[in-house]
Amino acid sequence: MSGIFNLSVQNLLRHRTRSFLTMLGIAAAVGVLFSVFSFNRGFEEGLARELQATGLHFMVTPAGCPHEVASLVLHGSVTPNYLDTGVMETIRNIVGVNLATPILVAQLPNPDRQRVDLIYGVDTNLLPRIKPEWEISGNMPSGPYEILLGYNLAKRDNIEPGAEFRYPNLDTTLTVSGIIGQTYSQDDVFVFMPIATAQRLMDKPNGATAIGVKVDRPEQMETIIGELRAARSDLQVITMNQVMNAATSIAASAKSLSLAIALVALIIGAVGVMNSIMMAVFERSQEIGMMRAIGASRWNVFRVILQETVILTVIGGVIGIIIAMLGGRLIETFIRQVMPYVPSGDMLRFDPALAAAAVVFAVVIGLKAGLYPAWKASRINPIEAIKG
């Protein structure tokens, strides 16, 4: 023998299409809600991971907009300002500085391939430390004229390790030592090369767009930055925490918008639930009257109807999470296209606690939507209902 739960399930199954569509509304809303939170969490974790992976504590750049600097630190955007690497002497002389390394990012015409390349000059010996997640097809650069290509760049022109690159203002041919596996980040479009080679190409023998700095002890960082600012007021220092905040603020506005859309979708879904259950109550008023006649209390009736909304929202919520996970790659690809910076790695990871929270939230909204129909059902006059 079955219980009240089965009674509620059977009631929903009577109008399968209606129940399914109502559930779909909830599923869409929960899917978006889950994706937004999942993405946000993945974004913050990925960002922290990438910043951690640089092994640097702060960056020194020419004075400019903090978002521009964050962008530079995270994916090497092109800025028109250069630092003189002579500043590294000043930095290295400050007590407590462990490492200072230059980075040069620039756009460079590539007439052979009829495009403009984005070059990223860096101490290539540090790359395994800075980008530990990279999967290289071929080898890391071991000489001054060896370069690494990003995945998209290599794929577009069908370039294999061993291929040669030429730039007009460099008399030496560059050899592709390896291709970086797909990262779904800006790294996929860069040409990575030794900093000295990049400086030659750009005709900036002592130029750098930023200097990455690592200190011996993080607690000394404030003192070191203070000393650096006192020595060179024309420089901008940005810590990795500031980079994180700047990048997070870029994502925050997208998150707010998506969250608002998800909440509106959830409210529409809840109205759908209310409408669907209300219709069912009207259609079943005789049956509800019969139940009251054979001994169901108002609370019994209320419970049966409210349970129907819970079933709809729970199943809708679970389906929404499944859809979000299945469609995660599509969503991620879209996000990577529209966001100025997205950390590498999977953004949408299944977090059981987050999934449960999304479903619980949907159920709470669903319960609120179910209260009125349930109350209405519990107030049905059995005599009127039985008379039809």
Place this chain on the structure above:
Amino acid sequence: MIRLRGVEKKYRRGVEEVRALRSVDLDIQIGDFAAVIGPSGAGKTTLLHILGCLDLPSGGEFDFDGVRVNKMRESELVTLRRKKIGFIFQQFYLIPGLSVLDNIALPLLFSKDKGANGRGAKDRVTELARMVGLGKRMHHVPAQLSGGEMQRTAIARALVNSPELILADEPTGNLDSANSKKIFDILHQLHQNGLTVIMITHNQELAARADRMIRIKDGMIEV
């Protein structure tokens, strides 16, 4: 068992006041098998609703097992209906998605008694299904049953809480004569087993077979 004295039932239909029952005096003894007959609009169903504690009289006295019903709270009326009264309706009112067994067991879902949904209850539901001749149809849903089978399911449902009183509102109204006879025979059998049965019917032939006939006209019982 049931005692009505000067029971009145008035309600409003727009601006008009309708006196559905007028000074009704009625005694029903334990084990009675009564047929309530009368023309449409005479007050038969109103009387049945009051006897079934679905509605309260506007005036007069109504005692059930010696307890004054007029003053009962909603929750007490629910308990009284659940424990002591079984309803059978002309339209059966079975839940479409539930099997015969689950439909019969429906009142148990609302019971607060311990064990109301236990093993013993399951045995009782099965026994009731067999008793009304649905032993081979227990797992069928209403759409797979004939009208007579649906009404027999409804009778078993009315019996599941072991009530003292069965109230049947035109139980054969939607059935052919063969099925009507079967349903009447079941009700008669219940009466012979000691149950009190009150049945509204338009079928004079069936009414004549009840132990007692209550004629009602214009809200009044004809003596």
